[in-house]
Amino acid sequence: MKITLRTKESQQRVIIQTDDGSTPPTMIKFPGQVPQQIALDWSGALDDEKSLKRCPACGCKDMYVSNNFPQITTLVSIALAAVVCLVLIYHKWIIPAAIVLAVVIVLDILIYLFKKPALICYDCRSEFRSMPIGKHHQRWEQGLGERYKRKNS
Numbered sequence: 001m002k003i004t005l006r007t008k009e010s011q012q013r014v015i016i017q018t019d020d021g022s023t024p025p026t027m028i029k030f031p032g033q034v035p036q037q038i039a040l041d042w043s044g045a046l047d048d049e050k051s052l053k054r055c056p057a058c059g060c061k062d063m064y065v066s067n068n069f070p071q072i073t074t075l076v077s078i079a080l081a082a083v084v085c086l087v088l089i090y091h092k093w094i095i096p097a098a099i100v101l102a103v104v105i106v107l108d109i110l111i112y113l114f115k116k117p118a119l120i121c122y123d124c125r126s127e128f129r130s131m132p133i134g135k136h137h138q139r140w141e142q143g144l145g146e147r148y149k150r151k152n153s
């Protein structure tokens with residue numbers, strides 16, 4: 001399990017990683033000039049399938065599924081490959097151009113296969129990775145997202 005916690009007041013982040021099966025700590029200390037602590041409440045936070053029912057950091061029941069890997073990386077890699085291919089084709093190096101294209105396609109497929117979705121809390125924006133995601137968890141909903149944004153501003 002990999003958890004990224006954020007304090008609501010500042011943009012400080014703390015990343016906690018635990019082995020599979022072990023329970024994450026319940027008290028998280030934030031480093032910094034003003035020491036802060038966040039208590040994680042795991043009692044009743046997980047359902048039978050070990051997926052989150054509510055956020056252990058703030059108790060919020062609304063969470064959404066987000067893909068770990070930013071879409072922009074795929075776009076940038078395709079754009080770079082296209083430029084490299086154009087240069088190679090200009091010099092009539094067709095086979096190296098084909099190799100570059102093949103490598104980029106294989107890399108993108110690998111990234112797609114290995115990217116793991118994360119659960120993100122609407123309220124405190126903590127992220128939970130490498131854990132089961134329940135069927136009741138949906139993708140980001142604008143209505144819910146804006147309601148929490150208003151609540152926290």
Ligand SMILES: [Zn+2]
Nearest residue numbers: 055058121124
């Ligand atoms: Zn939360």
